[in-house]
Amino acid sequence: MATIAQLTDPDLLALERRMQLAVHGATSLAAAAQTYVQTVYAALSDSLVLLRVFATVPFGRLPAVNQAFVRQLAATVPSGDAARLGDETLVLSLLGSAGSEPDWCDPSRSRGHIGIPLLSVEFIDAIPMIARLLKQLGVELDWLGREDTAVVGKTFGFQSGVFHVAAAATAVDARGRKIISAQDFVSRYAIETVFGLGGGYVGTPVFVTIIGFCRDHLDAGRVEALRPHIDRFKAETVGLVADGRVF
Amino acid sequence: MQIEELDQRLERLTAALAHLLAGEFDAIPITPSVVDDLLGSVEQTVQHLVMDIKTVTLANRDKEAVLLLQQQQLEQQVRELAARAETIEQQAAAIRQLSTPVLEVWREVLVLPIIGAVDTARGEALMTDLLDSIARMPTKWVIIDLTGVEFVDTHTADHLLKVVRAAALLGVRCMLSGIQPAVAQTLANIGAELGELATERNLAEALRHCLRQLHNL
Numbered sequence: 511m512a513t514i515a516q517l518t519d520p521d522l523l524a525l526e527r528r529m530q531l532a533v534h535g536a537t538s539l540a541a542a543a544q545t546y547v548q549t550v551y552a553a554l555s556d557s558l559v560l561l562r563v564f565a566t567v568p569f570g571r572l573p574a575v576n577q578a579f580v581r582q583l584a585a586t587v588p589s590g591d592a593a594r595l596g597d598e599t600l601v602l603s604l605l606g607s608a609g610s611e612p613d614w615c616d617p618s619r620s621r622g623h624i625g626i627p628l629l630s631v632e633f634i635d636a637i638p639m640i641a642r643l644l645k646q647l648g649v650e651l652d653w654l655g656r657e658d659t660a661v662v663g664k665t666f667g668f669q670s671g672v673f674h675v676a677a678a679a680t681a682v683d684a685r686g687r688k689i690i691s692a693q694d695f696v697s698r699y700a701i702e703t704v705f706g707l708g709g710g711y712v713g714t715p716v717f718v719t720i721i722g723f724c725r726d727h728l729d730a731g732r733v734e735a736l737r738p739h740i741d742r743f744k745a746e747t748v749g750l751v752a753d754g755r756v757f
Numbered sequence: 758m759q760i761e762e763l764d765q766r767l768e769r770l771t772a773a774l775a776h777l778l779a780g781e782f783d784a785i786p787i788t789p790s791v792v793d794d795l796l797g798s799v800e801q802t803v804q805h806l807v808m809d810i811k812t813v814t815l816a817n818r819d820k821e822a823v824l825l826l827q828q829q830q831l832e833q834q835v836r837e838l839a840a841r842a843e844t845i846e847q848q849a850a851a852i853r854q855l856s857t858p859v860l861e862v863w864r865e866v867l868v869l870p871i872i873g874a875v876d877t878a879r880g881e882a883l884m885t886d887l888l889d890s891i892a893r894m895p896t897k898w899v900i901i902d903l904t905g906v907e908f909v910d911t912h913t914a915d916h917l918l919k920v921v922r923a924a925a926l927l928g929v930r931c932m933l934s935g936i937q938p939a940v941a942q943t944l945a946n947i948g949a950e951l952g953e954l955a956t957e958r959n960l961a962e963a964l965r966h967c968l969r970q971l972h973n974l
Contacts, residue, residue, distance in 0.1 A: 530808050534787045712822040738812070744819075745812040749783065 513726045514557040514736075522735055525553050530742040538755045539565060539716070542747045543606030544617065546720070550739070551608035559699045560609035560723040562623075565716050565756070570597025572625065573757055575618070580625040587633060594629050600715055601625040602640065605756075609723075610699070638687045639675075643706050643719065646673040673706030674733045678723070695723075703728040709740040711751045718743065766796055773803055782811040857883045859890040865897040866967045868960065869920075872905030880916030884923055896929050898967040902960050904935030911947050921954060930970075932956060934963035 512521060532549040536542035543563035551561045569580060580601050584592040603625045604617045613619045628634060635641050675681045678690045678701045690696050690704055703724045710717040720739060750756070769786070776784045785807050792800070856879065860868045869887055887899065901917065903909075909917075921931040932955035936944070957963035 527805055527808055530812070531787060531804075534808075712819050712826070741816045742808070742812050745782075745808075745815045748815060 512554075512556065514554055514724060514728055515726050515732060517735075519735075522738075525550065526738050526742050528553070529739065530746055533743060533746040536747065536750065538757055539718075539747050539750050540605040540617070540757045542743070542750065543718075544608075545606075546739075546743055547606040547608035548615075555610070557724045557726050558609070558722055559701060559725055560607070560614050562604060562608075562617075562721045563606035563718065564602045564623075564626075564721065565605050565718045566600040566628065567603045567625075567756055568597060568715060569595060569599040569601050569627065571754070571756060572601060572603060576601070576603060576625050580627050583625070584627050584629060587629070592629075595627055600628045602628060602719070605718075638683045638689045638691055639704070642675070642683060642689050643673045643708075643721070646671055646706070671708050672730075672733050672737055673704075673708065673719075673721070674728070674730050675704040676727065676729065678702060678704045699723070700725050702726055703733075705733040705736070707733075707737055707740045709744055711744065711748060714751055716751050716756070718747075763796070766792075766800065770800060770803055773807060777807055777810060780814060782807070782814070785811075853879065853882050857886050859886055861890075861894055862900075862964060863968065865895050865971060866900065866964065867891070867894065867896050867898070868900045868902055868964075870902040870905060870960075874906075874908065874910075875913040875916045877912065877916070880912075880919070883916065884920045887920060888923060888927065891924060891927050891929055896927075897971060899924055899929055899931045900934055900960065900963045900967065901931055902934045902963070903937070903940060904960065906935075906940055907937060909940050909943050914944060914947060930955075932963055932966065934958070934960050 517525070529546060529549045532545050533542045536545055543565070547561045547563055551558055554561075569577060572580065581595065584595045604620050604623050607617045607620060608615050613621075617624070626637065626640060634644065675689050678696045679693065681689045683689055690701070695701065701723050703726070704721065705724070705728060706719055706721045708717060708719040718740070720743070773785050776782070787804060787807065856872065858870065860870070862868045867887070867890055869883070871883070875883065890896070891899070901920070906913075917933075924931050934957045936956060936958075955966065957966055
């Protein structure tokens, strides 16, 4: 088994195809996401500590258990942001998870990341990794609060992008905050690089994001080489999203 | 391998390629297990081809859809800008009209009060409005009141003189009133030819002058 940094171009292509073959025929976006992370994690577990897939889903279309989690999370936020939570609020929802701990291999067992409501620019800005992730993936935040769920698809859904934090232990944002705020997790699992790949389903509010936490160093070019994963994942799931089969 | 099985596999391959050419990706069965023989490697290659082309095609469709969305957004912005420009033009026209009113203050006496600078566009509007008024109303005198003009330059002076000459061609005499000291100084400095014009200190004096002339007092 090779690390991500060691993969040759044919290795990368073979992995993409294997992943696409595995995802093909999934019955929901969540099922596809879980298959994706399991397939890729199995191939790259020397590098990956944790691999996750998130997607923006309107609050009203979340399963009850996810809604309860998000409602509870929103209630902990100071200011009036919690009042904004409504059926149309987009929630960055965890759809797939695989990693080196058993608890990380089932999205429903996540303790803190089942869903992050995109309530306001201020709310997102308080989570440095998510703020940077969305920004680098090309998702501007100025639409937040407009309560227009289609805005992601209409305005930003076409953009696919790459998120890259080369040195997870030390990288800080413009305000001097650690981008990966869970530094205990970073040091405990020797996380070196965090990367993200994102892309939207045009004309829908769904924006899918793959986030990987690696124990080896990846430069920007190597992360860029993983970008086709998004196109292949979307190619196999565009029909599911169009049919509203998210969970 | 039996001929019958070979036929079936070749038929599946042919069908897959036909669907691929037609862009009917959902109709192409993608199966993870591939038979380990020579035809199997062809089947696997076709399968890879299907996935690769499907991915690229759908990504291109996304880009086209995005371009269409962007085009629609741009068209909407152009429409909004055009509507805004039209509103601005209407407002500008209204302001131009308000900024060059021609008032009939006495029978056969018009007043053209000027406030602010007179550029080329405003000078032309001013002349047009005044000549229109002269054509519509019996007029012998026009008082150009400069009380609201704090500054003149060569262009402004030229525009004023053109107005005066145009009015004269229609048999109307003009006079200036309300010339501020700074304006008088500038007019003198730039050598504006005002000899043909009567001037008065203010509008009331100018009106009195006109009435005297009209009634030969």
